[in-house]
Amino acid sequence: MTSARRVAAEAWGFRARVEEEAALRFDGLAATIAGFDGASPVPALMRRAAEDERRHAGLCAGLAESLGAPVRLGDGKWIRVAPEGLDARSAILYEVVAACCITETESMSVLTTLLEEEHAPGIREVLHAIARDEVVHSRMGWAHLAREAEAAEVGFLSHLIPVMLTGTVDDALFGPPPADEDGEGLLRLGVLPHRQKRESFVGTLEQVVFPGLERFGVDPAPARAWLAARTSAT
């Protein structure tokens, strides 16, 4: 197996698992948000998103298997990421911002970059199918944040965004690329090489996520400092 094929197989397997976990998270968040904001369109979108994510998990697992690394699904869990000490509604806001405003927005950026490239047969169709849905998955986070910003003080999130970012990305992203990386081969198999993944992550934070947070009353200064500490060291 080539280096690119092995790395891509692992990446698609990892994607299958995060898509499965996202489905469980969206099911749980939908039920909870509906309990305190009955007029919100977000719970219905999240229930639909959960179905999307289950479908995505199957698509990603299929590619992982075709690349030589079968992945077992069905034992995923919704692992809460909100810190202890937040009340229920604030904890849900934390979960939504971490999952949708940051992670789904970053995923959408990766997909957009990948769709500009040439791919091996079967890859492009999967990327397209997932990208079509991920737009809504990101939007529902911004929709929920916008609604909560009308009803409550959301500024408490400001110092928690670096915590979310630390849990979202591995520090290796800010280190050197793997010495034997086959960038062209990875792109053909639907995976961003190290340099492009880092550019996508940083650019999306600086130009999409941080301005978005600021727009809805969450000061992005601590998150900007978190990013500066990592990008200035490399």
Add this chain to the structure above:
Amino acid sequence: MRFKKLFQVLVLGGAVVGASSGCVPAANAQGKDKKPPPADAGTSSAGGGVKGW
């Protein structure tokens, strides 16, 4: 250009979605004093993030 478009489609598009339905109940009306609902596998006491693509 790509990032500017993403901001418009995702952030501004999301705000439009959020504003498309009725009023939001004040945060102190419901939920503020409740404990978070249980998840499948515990809570990270210091908080964490969500892995993606």
